[in-house]
Amino acid sequence: MTAAPMTTGARIEVRDLTKTFGSFTAVDQLSFHVEPGRITGFLGPNGAGKTTTLRMLLGLIHPTSGSATIDGQNYRDLDHPSSVVGSALEATNFHPGRTGRDHLRVLAAAGGLRDSRVDELLELTGIPAAARKRAGEYSMGMRQRLGLAAALLGDPRVLILDEPANGLDPEGIRWLRGFLRHLSNEGKTILVSSHLLQEVEATVDDVVIIANGRMVKSGAMSDLHGSPSTIVRTSNPDQLAGALRVADVMSSPGTDGELIAETTDKRLVGDVALRAGLPIWELRDRKADLEALFFELTEGTNRNLGDGASPVESDAISGLEGANE
Amino acid sequence: MGSAIKSEFRKFFTTRLWWGMAIGIFVAGAVFAGFFGWALTSENGNTGGGPQLEGTATQVVNSVYTAGLGVGYLLLLTVGIMQIGSEYRHKTITATLLSTPKRVQAMLAKIIALLGIGGVYGLISLLGSVSVGAIVLTLRDIDPFPSTEVLRTLALSLLALGLWALIGLGVGILIPNQVAAILVGVGVAWIIEPLLSFGLAFVEWAAKIVPYFPSNATNSMVSGVTAQGQDVDFLPWWGGALVLGAYAVALSVFGTWRTSRQDIS
Numbered sequence: 001m002t003a004a005p006m007t008t009g010a011r012i013e014v015r016d017l018t019k020t021f022g023s024f025t026a027v028d029q030l031s032f033h034v035e036p037g038r039i040t041g042f043l044g045p046n047g048a049g050k051t052t053t054l055r056m057l058l059g060l061i062h063p064t065s066g067s068a069t070i071d072g073q074n075y076r077d078l079d080h081p082s083s084v085v086g087s088a089l090e091a092t093n094f095h096p097g098r099t100g101r102d103h104l105r106v107l108a109a110a111g112g113l114r115d116s117r118v119d120e121l122l123e124l125t126g127i128p129a130a131a132r133k134r135a136g137e138y139s140m141g142m143r144q145r146l147g148l149a150a151a152l153l154g155d156p157r158v159l160i161l162d163e164p165a166n167g168l169d170p171e172g173i174r175w176l177r178g179f180l181r182h183l184s185n186e187g188k189t190i191l192v193s194s195h196l197l198q199e200v201e202a203t204v205d206d207v208v209i210i211a212n213g214r215m216v217k218s219g220a221m222s223d224l225h226g227s228p229s230t231i232v233r234t235s236n237p238d239q240l241a242g243a244l245r246v247a248d249v250m251s252s253p254g255t256d257g258e259l260i261a262e263t264t265d266k267r268l269v270g271d272v273a274l275r276a277g278l279p280i281w282e283l284r285d286r287k288a289d290l291e292a293l294f295f296e297l298t299e300g301t302n303r304n305l306g307d308g309a310s311p312v313e314s315d316a317i318s319g320l321e322g323a324n325e
Numbered sequence: 326m327g328s329a330i331k332s333e334f335r336k337f338f339t340t341r342l343w344w345g346m347a348i349g350i351f352v353a354g355a356v357f358a359g360f361f362g363w364a365l366t367s368e369n370g371n372t373g374g375g376p377q378l379e380g381t382a383t384q385v386v387n388s389v390y391t392a393g394l395g396v397g398y399l400l401l402l403t404v405g406i407m408q409i410g411s412e413y414r415h416k417t418i419t420a421t422l423l424s425t426p427k428r429v430q431a432m433l434a435k436i437i438a439l440l441g442i443g444g445v446y447g448l449i450s451l452l453g454s455v456s457v458g459a460i461v462l463t464l465r466d467i468d469p470f471p472s473t474e475v476l477r478t479l480a481l482s483l484l485a486l487g488l489w490a491l492i493g494l495g496v497g498i499l500i501p502n503q504v505a506a507i508l509v510g511v512g513v514a515w516i517i518e519p520l521l522s523f524g525l526a527f528v529e530w531a532a533k534i535v536p537y538f539p540s541n542a543t544n545s546m547v548s549g550v551t552a553q554g555q556d557v558d559f560l561p562w563w564g565g566a567l568v569l570g571a572y573a574v575a576l577s578v579f580g581t582w583r584t585s586r587q588d589i590s
């Protein structure tokens with residue numbers, strides 16, 4: 001919406017990142033990058049290694065090998081980290097006896113920021129009154145908003161959010177979606193992790209999907225969806241396919257006598273069928289369901305469930321990813 | 326660096342812990358000073374079965390003003406443990422290390438802040454103990470400020486509290502479970518150490534190490550009266566300060582080293 005980006009984001013680059021805990025490999029040779037001005041979804045089932053990856057990117061966990069940099073620098077080497085990267089990792093990391101406002105004041109002091117930023121951010125995230133209560137009394141939604149306020153305190157160029165939609169009501173999720181879109185339009189780099197695909201499906205531009213610590217798929221959301229097409233059902237699919245080919249529309253048989261035409265022009269499909277004298281029983285858009293794709297990509301590989309995972313490994317994972325539950 | 330220190334002070338003064346501790350340490354200072362001011366100046370004949378105490382006028386005054394120090398340093402030990410332990414417990418250590426990712430710097434900020442906090446509590450404690458102690462001594466016709474050595478003792482008691490907070494910081498990192506750390510820390514300093522001191526004093530070779538225990542080093546720093554008949558030679562005030570300082574340095578260096586290598590998950 002803004003014509004000229006007000007801030008320039010920074011590129012996140014993860015290269016061959018690996019972390020082992022004993023004999024357990026939490027993150028395995030992971031490489032991806034995140035571009036400025038776009039919202040990137042970091043997806044994977046619980047225990048896939050998302051949180052471990054983000055914590056390595058933020059200098060909290062030492063990688064076994066590989067690198068994770070922001071604008072070419074390690075997080076730990078940043079002189080003013082809060083103005084480069086803002087992050088919200090867990091919705092639980094507040095001292096229950098400290099007010100939300102004081103929590104932000106503690107962080108503002110550490111980042112060398114003026115205190116007036118604290119009240120600005122509380123306005124922006126819509127919790128100015130509630131933030132004067134002790135954090136122990138907060139609902140999950142409040143905690144998420146306070147975490148977001150903390151992340152944005154230094155007006156960072158990069159925003160990293162771990163499961164930000166957890167515990168938000170539908171209204172909150174819509175608010176978050178608009179908020180992130182607004183920030184990305186300012187040119188910020190935004191990385192959002194989630195184990196629930198539909199949460200981010202409408203929000204993100206790019207996705208990075210991991211399972212068992214390994215890369216499964218990455219790229220633009222539109223590429224994952226595949227080219228848009230139309231599903232048509234008729235009495236004789238082969239005949240309709242021939243008629244469509246004449247009209248320069250390629251098609252392929254789907255399941256249950258469906259025909260998938262590679263066009264979004266339903267009117268054209270209807271006209272062709274009419275000319276060919278074929279009845280139309282069904283005609284609708286075919287949107288590659290990302291959720292189906294997600295399950296397909298990560299199916300049967302969840303090391304947290306079922307076979308193969310020793311109890312020791314499960315413990316290691318639940319320790320690392322417990323915050324997601 | 327300055328901003329990280331400011332952040333540590335804000336952390337401490339934005340929870341209810343600080344004024345609870347402040348009241349505790351003030352009351353301890355006042356009550357113990359009042360009691361010792363009365364007891365140490367009573368006729369020797371009235372003291373009943375307890376060990377006879379002896380000391381110069383300065384030592385008596387020192388003892389009165391620092392009588393609450395024993396409670397004070399246990400409280401500061403707890404403060405030190407909680408400055409890191411509550412960060413582990415409530416996972417705010419993540420936010421701390423995200424704002425100050427250079428971990429040595431983050432720990433140094435805690436160390437400096439804890440020395441400052443120790444000093445502030447020391448002043449609160451002295452406010453209680455010197456006011457009440459001086460009144461009681463005056464009522465007993467004893468000069469409440471017999472020598473400038475008293476001032477040295479008061480200054481050293483501030484230092485002692487700061488150093489105990491650093492010992493707490495190290496204990497808090499060594500034992501990441503905050504409740505366990507407080508139980509172990511206070512238990513060792515308050516129960517095990519005095520018992521060991523008492524027991525080892527009867528063993529000739531072991532008696533030599535007794536003065537180097539942290540609580541005994543603290544007591545020798547403030548050079549109060551000593552119990553009669555003990556075969557233990559306590560350290561001079563500067564020796565006590567060096568020994569306690571060594572504990573504080575060792576534990577906070579260990580804590581910094583350990584934190585710089587930790588994975589925070």
